Amino acid sequence: MAKVPIQFTLNGSEKAEFVEGGTTLLHALRDKTGDTSPKGGCHQGTCGACSVIIDGELRLSCLTLAETCSGTDIQTTSGLAEAGVLHPLQRAFLDAFATQCGFCTPGMIMAAKVLLDHTPNPSREDVVEALSGNICRCTGYEPIIQAVLTAARANSQNAA
Amino acid sequence: MAIRRGRGVAAINYPTGMNLGGDPTQALVHSTPTGNFMVTLSSVDLGQGLKQIMAQICAETIGVPTDRVIIDTADTDTGPHCMGTFASRGTHRAGNAVIQAAKEARQVMLEVAAEELEVNASDLETDGEGNILVKGAPQKSISIFDVALSAHFKRGRSISGRGMFLIPRSYPEKETGAMKPSTCYAHACTVAEVEVDNETGEVTVLMVKNIFEIGRALNPKMVEQQLVGGSWMGISHALYETTEPYYPNRDHGGTDFNQYLMPGPGDLAQTEIIVLERPSADGPYGAKGPGEMCANPQIPAVANAVFDAIGVRIDTLPITPERILRALKAQAAN
């Protein structure tokens, strides 16, 4: 099958790849660009582990065809830390012990980031709603909810 | 038809490790040329934090900072023998093996330091920060970095140790059947409060209060993390997890974790955790195994709370709306 050229921005740097038609963005990110922060949990859109941000929107990379992403701006968890300093969400997840096996963590952080980008002061219900598409089998969710609320407070203090 | 409230309590004992053909775990410890310590194990870290705990145990025993310890959980083809990472046995079994191996390595380290400082090894102590000092004369000291260099390049010594921890198999006594299935037990007690809708059969767990007695908490925040997750898993066992509806007929059962669901972030009970520390006699620095134990007491506590709410005993798990409605129907018929 003919390969399709795609170009996109990944965490601020330009990427150009050739992918087979029908390749998922998850596959292209992990196996072409080497960014393994999006995880493949179910490959069918139910677990949220593959979540990435495309042009500011939360998307499941396992259900997104790579060839539809040309010209987009993609963010993943591996691009969050700046100059070795963790993003407030990453810091909060660590401090709240909100990660155990870690498989759900990048997807959770992406979902939380989109929430905080749109709703800087979320209620607990907002956080629960935002995370409800992401499955975690380890933590019981409560530490994750607390981490997101803590990161939101840290953000609003920095902004003030 | 109404929403009924109920409250239930349950307490459990839970053994650490198992008693089949004996329960062994081995560990090896050796120093790198620069005085870091490598622990080789066949136990694994799957998110419960085994690497961190083993690093703490090794560091405490040798007398170095935790970040000087590297844990290699290797692979079971090549690593020292371990029965496996299950039955809440990792901290207890592997931890004891690491202590034994680290003690042997520490002894060699002190012997090399003694030769360098021209003193007796029994007169030396560690400061926990990477140095070895003469007791009572701390100005006379050597860094562990230099001791390792000396061992490797000058004295031809291997700063290393072997560790083995075995709980031997316990056979039942012929006459009485008495046996000792475990040497170490963790304990827990849970109070659960539920609401049961006697029209739909739905159960909502409003709150659980748990007390866990887990020996010494070697890393309190990680213990709490296990207990919070475990308490949620216990509620999940009680109300959700099943390969049903028609087991053993698998036709309509869940096939993966997307269908074999646990409570989601919107279904969480208000959860309280209290930790009691009663150090165990044979645990590494007093630890017991909190891993699986913490997901057990919620199950009978929820079942008791359901009984309290609607007066019927559900004796099959999980407590599904279907089982509740059938039990209520049977009760009404009697």
Ligand code: FES
């Ligand atoms: S891998 Fe994409 S939602 Fe599970």
Ligand code: FES
């Ligand atoms: S930390 Fe293991 S799945 Fe969430």
